[in-house]
Amino acid sequence: MNDLSYEEKRERLEELAPEELAEIEAEDEGDDHPLPDLPNAEAYDEIRMRCAPNPNGPWHVGHARMPAVIGTYRDRYDGWFCVRFDDTDPETKRPDLEAYDAILDDLEYLGFEPDAVYRASDRLETYYDHARELIELDGAYTCSCPGEEFSELKNAGEPCPHRDKDAETVLEEFEAMVDGEYDSGEMVLRVKTDIEHKNPALRDFVAFRMIDTPHPREEANDYRCWPMLDFQSGIDDHLIGITHIIRGIDLQDSAKKQRFVYDYFGWEYPEVVHWGHVQLDAYDVKMSTSTIAELIEEGELDGWDDPRAPTLKSLRRRGIRGEAIVDAMVDLGTSTSDVDLAMSSIYANNRELIDDETDRRFMVRDGTELPLGGSPPAEANPPLHPDHEERGVREIPVGDAVLLEPDDLPDREERVWLKGLGCFRYTDGTLEHTDDDIDVVREGDVDVVHWVPASESVPLRMRTPEGDVFGRAEPGVADLEPDELVQFERVGFARIDNVAQSATDDSSNRRSRDRHEDEETVAYYTHD
RNA sequence: GCUCCGAUAGUGUAGUCCGGCCAAUCAUAUUGCCCUCUCGAGGCAAUGACCGGGGUUCAAAUCCCCGUCGGAGCACCA
Structure with missing residues (x-):
């Protein structure tokens, strides 16, 4: 059912339960707060908009607002939008040749395809x-x-x-x-x-x-x-047939300047919506293309997709869906005052999108090794997803020692529940297996913690916006494919970026991959 | 200095045009409880806002004036 598109689902529902569908749709309308209607929209046969970036680098998060809003309006009005690269300053705002494609790439990540692409420098x-x-x-x-x-x-x-x-x-x-x-x-x-x-x-x-x-x-x-922009953009907007210009308040006077040109030519000026600037709350790095470019140049950042960079490429590499960003941007509306976008709002959107389909794994950061005593099971089998038993279980060999996170170390003589394994009492530097069943957890006496086997776990570097974190993940992580999302239980979601060849047991059977960084298993932290 | 804009809870947003149904919506956030072998998900609850001052009016978040604060432009940048 989840493979069906929205339209297909809707159609199916319409057949099965037309009344319920009507109800659901009515609710939807009351619930969400869509963007305000475009001014004077009814006066035009087709709503035509443009996204006019300066191709001086890949997009930062703030840039997502334009396509998010324009794309949403296009869908609502069955309209049209183009990307027009306003690259008319070869000197002070010198275009970056790679940025043209990088921007179209970012646009695709956000889930939009422009109806046309222009370059002012062609015109x-x-x-x-x-x-x-x-x-x-x-x-x-x-x-x-x-x-x-x-x-x-x-x-x-x-x-x-x-x-x-x-x-x-x-x-x-x-x-x-x-x-x-x-x-x-x-x-x-x-x-x-x-x-x-x-x-x-x-x-x-x-x-x-x-x-x-x-x-x-x-x-x-x-x-x-x-x-200059005021001239070029004014001419182009008319020639391309733009009906609605949406752009930042910094261009408020631009509309007034361009009207003089329009008056000379006897043209009608399009409808205009100006909005304020977007600030992001979560990054140390200033959200400006030139600042980010400098930091990359100086080696402070690894590239445009460094998890510490407030860029779309960074969010993408962290496994955040473009849709989560678009939704957050649309929620900001189009007010002319400056707005602060909370990353938590993007994270909340994303969590909702990925939680259900993302399998669970263990990963222990900065682990402390504790030997096991008693006779614990040889293998632990926690579910891949607690809400989806049908997906099966993981197979984690236990061995004779485990790693726990420093915060999770039990006090002397205290018990701790190793998730998916069982109850242990911390005695004489050893975790002694006890016969307690899960009721001790339900009664609230024993904390549940995650763990990995000391010997067979795979070393993992997790890259986060705050810097890199090192740890070890359960063996199954070595069999994941790059780009897969996981949730490291009690740690957070992450996107697998690379799996070290040596991390797999059966590496000899695998086709060799010609990647240099293969020695290291790397995940990118998504959010908690 | 000149010219434009704007101001609703921590954050974003609805309502402002056409004053009353707004002791103000929804989301996010935070906190607590329930559930759960996650600090995830789910459920419930709590917290929390109309920038200030005047005026008009029976009635103002909404209209008017004055202030305050914030933003933008005054480029041979976009």
Whole structure:
């Protein structure tokens, strides 16, 4: 039944119990708090949105908000969304060639596939054409004022001398810009807005500037005249037919700037939703692509998927489902105030997704070895999952000594229940098997702890957001496959990342794997 | 300094447009109890919020004003 898709399940239910289904669905509607309706959605035949990342690195957790919300709206309205890489600054926000795919990868992890993918750096000629048209509409002028000088004039609400140039001259100079005849900083094209606008941020903004540094993409490395985001993005949103722009509050004024361009062209500006910034509560590392990149560069982090990094690749490697992140992001809503996202909310979502299907194992961190006395069973057989006996049991050879976590060591002469094995009394440095049955646990006299055999357990490194933890896991862990999820009982969920070849008993029978790191069994901690 | 935004429990969110049904929703968190051979899951319960001050009104979380706090923009960054 669980293999069925939601639709299939729903259909099946509809046949079997239509009334109950209606009830369930009615409840659902009252229960969840979906995103608010998109403004003026009914006015459009198709809701079209875009996700416009700057390809300067893989995504951190905060980036998930855009696809989560846009993707959710797409599903709700049966709409459309694209990814558009706004890679129009080859210098200060220099694109990272690997980031384009890394971002699409992250998107896929979150469970979304864009309906189209664009790169602004492929579309320069389009932007040039619109600039020419704008110039002819007397809506833009070439300006060679040094930045500071213009800024002073602007703040005083005074036009610069270049503002009155005739369209012909402007067009000529703009063509020279396009042809790369100016050096960086020599000439810009400004949009003529309202030089006395009460909001200084909106006065005559730059639409194109010269950049000497070639673009890293081969297809774009001949261009020297690059559009600014406000221009490029404004043109593209209209050409792509975007009906709803969703983006951060840092771009609030951008909408107002772009409206001037739209007015020149006689275009309707899309609906806009601006939201605040997302802060994550759980990481030491600042959530910014450049900070993370630096830490990786300096070797402080192992890479974008280091469990200490607040990135999507990190969460993915830890075995967290993209869906858990998406749900948490959708829950944040779209308010314009800044929000703190609690990782616990992602963890809670994920736990619900994985708990039922994740088998149990033992793993002892920083174990203390205790010899066993009496005559305990030779093998322990705890269930793979306490709620699913049908999945069978584990086979853990007991041996003559076990490892316990330091916190679990019983006091002298106290009893302790080794989970799945039985009751032991701690006497003279030895755990003596007793005949007590499980009732002593039920009565609350004896603590239940997890354990591993001292000799046959497998060494394991568990990577966590707080750093690496070393321990030993029950032998069965050596037979797991990378990417499998486990729950180490009383420790937490983890994703198996690598299984050491030497950890398996029958390693000689196995096909050899050509992986260097095979000597070590590694798990990534998911959450508790 | 100029210009915009925003403010509901630890966190997020509903309600604010169209004032009363809000002594305020849901989730998460924390705590306690039940269940359980996990500190997981499940069940139950508790904790906890309308930024402050005025005004309008029979009635304000909701409308108005003033403050306070927070955020954003004022780039040849995105």
